[in-house]
Amino acid sequence: MPDQHSTNNVMIDVSDRDFQQTVIERSYQVPVVVDFWAPWCAPCRMIGPVLERLVQEANGGWILAKLNVDHNQQTAGRYGIQGIPAVKGFRDGRVVAEFVGAQPEPNIRRFIDQLVPSAADQLAKQGQQLESSGNLVQAEATYRQALRENANHAGALLGLGRVLFTQDSFDEALAALQRVPFGRPERHEAESLIAKVNFRREADLSGGEVEARRRLAANPDDLQARLDLAGAMAAKGSYREALEGLLEVVRRDRADFRDQARRAMLAIFSVLGDESPLTQEYRPQLAMLLF
Secondary structure, eight states: OOOOGGGBTTEEEOOTTTHIIIIIIGGGTSOEEEEEEOTTOHHHHHHHHHHHHHHHHHTTSSEEEEEETTTOHHHHHHTTOOSSSEEEEEETTEEEEEEESOOOHHHHHHHHHHHSOOHHHHHHHHHHHHHHTTOHHHHHHHHHHHHHHOTTOHHHHHHHHHHHHHTTOHHHHHHHHTTSOTTSTHHHHHHHHHHHHHHHHHHHHHTHHHHHHHHHHHOTTOHHHHHHHHHHHHHTTOHHHHHHHHHHHHHHOSSHHHHHHHHHHHHHHHHHOTTOHHHHHHHHHHHHHHO
């Protein structure tokens, strides 16, 4: 196979030495398809021209990197290459699509479609950049535009929910966040935000921190007031005080209030994450009281 790729900005030869920079780092800017091949491999000679033609058609939408496995066994070993041709698509530093063996062109085109960001992907990324820069109004509009392209786009749903939550549009935020598909990595952050939205909504309905403290001062045995105060504390991010209050409700009650406090504590753990020192401190205390 002729060594023509190094002079073409969409077709390049890569090696063990430059794989990290040329493939991994570059994949954060544009998808990179790596063709693991060898000169003696007949199926490689079948799909190589197809990949080369498709990358030219894409006009810079993705990069084709050719790696000769005979000369670059370290990288081939790292990615578990046992049969060739092996084709792996990299995006944001990781493999997101792959196939092994000669494939008909329609299959290869479907593989490329999985890899190249869609219009919704690109809009969601723009929305995130606008959000990070503090332009929430434009970020919201861009996320909504992404959802017009793909109504179930997880990143756009999460971003829209996040922006709406920041703007105190809790009902709309909750509607967007609940639509983030299960099984997607974005769902974990969505669950955390759903818990935060619920804390804020419940705090508003119960009258907030000042009203809860007034009721509790008037009657220290008012468990509903303790729940409301804990919810208000969680809504403002004072999670330790919230957890202490909820733990006290669990200690004092054996019925409905206990279950509400338990569920609220689990929601806070979801917001904080398993690695949080507060989660690691209060989860065992809750377990001891329950069991």
